Amino acid sequence: MKLAEVFARAIGRDAPLEFRAFDGSTAGDPGAPARIVVRSPLAMSHLASAPGELGLARAYVSGSLDIDGDMYAALASMSSATLEGVPAKVRLEIAARLGAYRLWWPTRRPAAESRLRGRRHSKARDQEAITYHYDVSNRFYSWILGPSMAYTCAVYPEADSSLEEAQWTKHDLVARKLGLRPEMRLLDVGCGWGGMVIHAARHYGVRALGVTLSRKQAEWGQKAIAEAGLSELAEIRHLDYRDVRESGFDAVSSIGLTEHIGKARLGEYFRFLHDKLRPGGRLLNHCITRSDNAQPAKVGGFLNRYVFPDGELESPGHLVSAMHDNGLEVRHEENLREHYSRTLTEWCANLDAHWPEAVREVGLDRARVWRLYMAGSRLGFERNNVQLHQILGVRLDGADARMPLRPDW
Numbered sequence: 001m002k003l004a005e006v007f008a009r010a011i012g013r014d015a016p017l018e019f020r021a022f023d024g025s026t027a028g029d030p031g032a033p034a035r036i037v038v039r040s041p042l043a044m045s046h047l048a049s050a051p052g053e054l055g056l057a058r059a060y061v062s063g064s065l066d067i068d069g070d071m072y073a074a075l076a077s078m079s080s081a082t083l084e085g086v087p088a089k090v091r092l093e094i095a096a097r098l099g100a101y102r103l104w105w106p107t108r109r110p111a112a113e114s115r116l117r118g119r120r121h122s123k124a125r126d127q128e129a130i131t132y133h134y135d136v137s138n139r140f141y142s143w144i145l146g147p148s149m150a151y152t153c154a155v156y157p158e159a160d161s162s163l164e165e166a167q168w169t170k171h172d173l174v175a176r177k178l179g180l181r182p183e184m185r186l187l188d189v190g191c192g193w194g195g196m197v198i199h200a201a202r203h204y205g206v207r208a209l210g211v212t213l214s215r216k217q218a219e220w221g222q223k224a225i226a227e228a229g230l231s232e233l234a235e236i237r238h239l240d241y242r243d244v245r246e247s248g249f250d251a252v253s254s255i256g257l258t259e260h261i262g263k264a265r266l267g268e269y270f271r272f273l274h275d276k277l278r279p280g281g282r283l284l285n286h287c288i289t290r291s292d293n294a295q296p297a298k299v300g301g302f303l304n305r306y307v308f309p310d311g312e313l314e315s316p317g318h319l320v321s322a323m324h325d326n327g328l329e330v331r332h333e334e335n336l337r338e339h340y341s342r343t344l345t346e347w348c349a350n351l352d353a354h355w356p357e358a359v360r361e362v363g364l365d366r367a368r369v370w371r372l373y374m375a376g377s378r379l380g381f382e383r384n385n386v387q388l389h390q391i392l393g394v395r396l397d398g399a400d401a402r403m404p405l406r407p408d409w
């Protein structure tokens with residue numbers, strides 16, 4: 001059986017995809033928005049060794065399989081692939097073919113795959129994990145993220161708002177939820193390239209300290225603060241949040257950091273942030289959560305090995321409980337899932353628009369990792385496999401929460 005026949009049976013003959021393989025076989029619609037090209041038997045060996053997303057990712061990142069055109073459309077079609085309706089005899093034949101590929105074309109893990117050592121979530125290993133993903137190239141990130149350099153879900157105020165407006169709106173939403181006012185002190189943990197710190201200082205006159213484990217982000221953010229003339233108010237340090245010594249902050253923001261903490265450490269994370277606040281101070285926690293809480297968290301897949309090593313997602317309920325159990329009165333929460341699929345759609349389009357220079361900057365294998373992960377994440381938010389929750393908590397400890405009677409955020 002030729003590979004195109006296997007493909008047509010698994011994906012369906014009407015899928016909006018074209019398929020070509022090294023054995024000369026073809027299937028699908030040549031005018032489709034996306035084309036899968038299996039360039040060598042090595043791709044089949046990758047798929048046989050690690051069936052599903054990891055095998056596909058290894059084949060794509062190693063260059064033995066290409067996905068041309070619309071990556072999102074390709075993933076949307078492939079994610080529903082199944083051999084369920086295929087007769088048992090044919091399935092056995094396919095399994096035997098895959099086994100033979102595996103035997104004759106042994107695979108090696110592509111060099112881009114992460115290999116972290118040491119105790120999970122030790123400071124040293126977390127530094128390695130963050131360097132792996134964020135210290136790639138600031139230029140590369142600027143092509144994807146645009147001028148805001150914000151690497152988290154934007155908040156679109158209108159149907160036709162731009163990414164830049166939506167990132168501004170996200171920072172402003174966080175500022176308003178935190179009740180920022182001039183002379184307040186804000187701690188932004190996991191500050192990235194400094195977007196929230198700069199927004200709080202520029203628009204609210206707040207004294208803002210941001211910390212990030214990425215050296216390249218810190219350098220970029222420090223320069224951006226100086227160029228904006230905000231050095232009196234804003235500061236960014238290359239520092240593990242656990243090493244922040246100051247306390248008594250009026251507000252803490254954590255935008256996209258929780259995904260790096262790990263379930264086992266969530267309690268101490270929220271306790272630490274609680275202790276950084278003065279009584280009456282607020283924490284706004286913004287992070288990706290997972291929808292299916294019944295399944296154990298998935299480790300060792302594509303995202304863990306190529307994108308966010310040691311990253312872990314929790315359910316929104318678990319986060320609310322962890323905040324509640326660590327001294328924070330939970331006052332508000334909202335799910336911004338649709339905003340993240342839209343944000344990712346724009347990042348994917350930006351990467352495609354800068355593809356040749358992105359490949360020159362970080363190499364083809366890495367550029368492919370980002371292309372695959374961002375399109376897959378867009379699909380994940382659209383299909384409610386993952387969500388984005390903002391949760392607002394207050395440290396009471398005898399103080400008044402001073403929340404508005406009906407917030408108009």
Ligand SMILES: C[S@@+](CC[C@H](N)C(=O)[O-])C[C@H]1O[C@@H](n2cnc3c(N)ncnc32)[C@H](O)[C@@H]1O
Pocket residue numbers: 126130134149150151152189190191192193195211212213214217239240241242254255256257260
């Ligand atoms: C997805 S990025 C979000 C950046 C930024 N908040 C934004 O919205 O663009 C996650 C950030 O968490 C930071 N981070 C992860 N673990 C950290 C830790 N232990 N201490 C400080 N920063 C950390 C990373 O360096 C990165 O800046």
